[in-house]
Amino acid sequence: MDSVLRESLCCPWCSASFTVTEACPASGCEGAYAVLQCSCELYPVVAGIPVIRKGPLGAQGQTARMLSELILSGKQREALLALLMPRTPIEDLVPRWAAHLPSVPGRGLLMHLLGHDAIRRWTSTMTEFFSAGPEGKTAQDYLTVGLSAKAQQKNYHYFMHRFGQPRQLVALSLMTMLQGAAGPVLDFGCGIGLLTRHLPRRMGSYPVLGADLSFFRLYIAKTFLTHDVAYVCCDGKPSLPFRRAFFAAVYSSDTLFMVPDKVSCSRELQRVVHPEGLMIFAGLRNGLIDPEQYPVRMALPPSAYEDLFHSLPQRVRGNTEVLDRYLQKRGPALGQSSASQVLDHDPWFSLVVAGHEDWLVDQGPFDEWPHAEGMLELNPLYRPVGGPPNDRGAVLYRQTFPSSWYAQEDGDCRKYEPEQVWIAAEILRDLALGRRTPAMEELIARCVIVGVPERFHGHESVSPCHT
Numbered sequence: 001m002d003s004v005l006r007e008s009l010c011c012p013w014c015s016a017s018f019t020v021t022e023a024c025p026a027s028g029c030e031g032a033y034a035v036l037q038c039s040c041e042l043y044p045v046v047a048g049i050p051v052i053r054k055g056p057l058g059a060q061g062q063t064a065r066m067l068s069e070l071i072l073s074g075k076q077r078e079a080l081l082a083l084l085m086p087r088t089p090i091e092d093l094v095p096r097w098a099a100h101l102p103s104v105p106g107r108g109l110l111m112h113l114l115g116h117d118a119i120r121r122w123t124s125t126m127t128e129f130f131s132a133g134p135e136g137k138t139a140q141d142y143l144t145v146g147l148s149a150k151a152q153q154k155n156y157h158y159f160m161h162r163f164g165q166p167r168q169l170v171a172l173s174l175m176t177m178l179q180g181a182a183g184p185v186l187d188f189g190c191g192i193g194l195l196t197r198h199l200p201r202r203m204g205s206y207p208v209l210g211a212d213l214s215f216f217r218l219y220i221a222k223t224f225l226t227h228d229v230a231y232v233c234c235d236g237k238p239s240l241p242f243r244r245a246f247f248a249a250v251y252s253s254d255t256l257f258m259v260p261d262k263v264s265c266s267r268e269l270q271r272v273v274h275p276e277g278l279m280i281f282a283g284l285r286n287g288l289i290d291p292e293q294y295p296v297r298m299a300l301p302p303s304a305y306e307d308l309f310h311s312l313p314q315r316v317r318g319n320t321e322v323l324d325r326y327l328q329k330r331g332p333a334l335g336q337s338s339a340s341q342v343l344d345h346d347p348w349f350s351l352v353v354a355g356h357e358d359w360l361v362d363q364g365p366f367d368e369w370p371h372a373e374g375m376l377e378l379n380p381l382y383r384p385v386g387g388p389p390n391d392r393g394a395v396l397y398r399q400t401f402p403s404s405w406y407a408q409e410d411g412d413c414r415k416y417e418p419e420q421v422w423i424a425a426e427i428l429r430d431l432a433l434g435r436r437t438p439a440m441e442e443l444i445a446r447c448v449i450v451g452v453p454e455r456f457h458g459h460e461s462v463s464p465c466h467t
């Protein structure tokens, strides 16, 4: 198991250190599978990711102890499959009329009978996909299969179209502060690692740890987005599985507003970060704007977050202001908080809490565009219109939102991303060859060209191997 995991982890229930039993070395997956034991529980390490949660975790309700026993008996693949298999989307698999049956006793059994054949086919397809392993696949393949249920479409679009999104740019802007952190950093609620992948280059030799509730997301992060990060699957209940003051900084994007119990969560984050350290919360939903769009517990006003960290120096900035500076290639202005009349009208805001005031200053310019880190390609929101190239061989692309929800949540990208854009033939060719040229800079500045992880999706049509 990763050494930073050994140093940082402790049981969230009994606070004991773990003894580690590695899986049978003959299994061919040394280091990736193990069992952690404390005074109260066994927790599995699956595909290199410790799963420190209680209650049902697997698709068939398998618990941490059951998964640990699978590992100890040499059934690593079964443990992995149990955690990767999505919940059966029964509503999608029964005849359409049956999905509208009223909620009465026996409904579940009836639905299973009505969807019997479709459920069997679905289970077999999923088992085959996940059993085959990640070789030759991409993050998109996993997202397409794992989030294929209708109820997951919103999440699918969120992950696939995050590049260049206003909240992504704000989160990248705030990330520049971490360059001053001298110690490990925790990405709390790291998801599939779309921001986590930017952290190692800012942290130098200091370790980066990503934590998330979802094993499936962490598996994608670890397999396809960034290898030089250690990941932990945990839910923060009753506490986080990390030692006191272990981290120099906590970084978190689009997460804290989703956490139901913000008081204990913020208390826990303060416990695991060094008293002199830094906490960055990018992307908090403002409860003062369109409160009917979110459950009340999610959308709180900015003042509620200030109260959670009331004893510490902090700044609250409206995301629009952070974004405006980002588009001028400058980091966030943290010398002071946004004026309340600005904050009260911004649907999203961000909070930075620090162990001392020295952290909280206006940040300078970026040397490079953070959103261009990775393999350059056209922002996935842009699709060719389909007409003929113009007389200079340029192709017309149009920005297309994947859903009305996306347009509502992230439509602010229209401020800097053009609705239509002609892309010169040589730019398309250079992108395919992995070359960055001065002619691309204007398109990078407007997020028409963005940096994408290498194994994020397939590149059949643009790979130089095929040209």
Ligand SMILES: [Zn+2]
Residues within 6 Å of the ligand: 011, 012, 013, 014, 015, 016, 038, 039, 040, 041
């Ligand atoms: Zn324990």
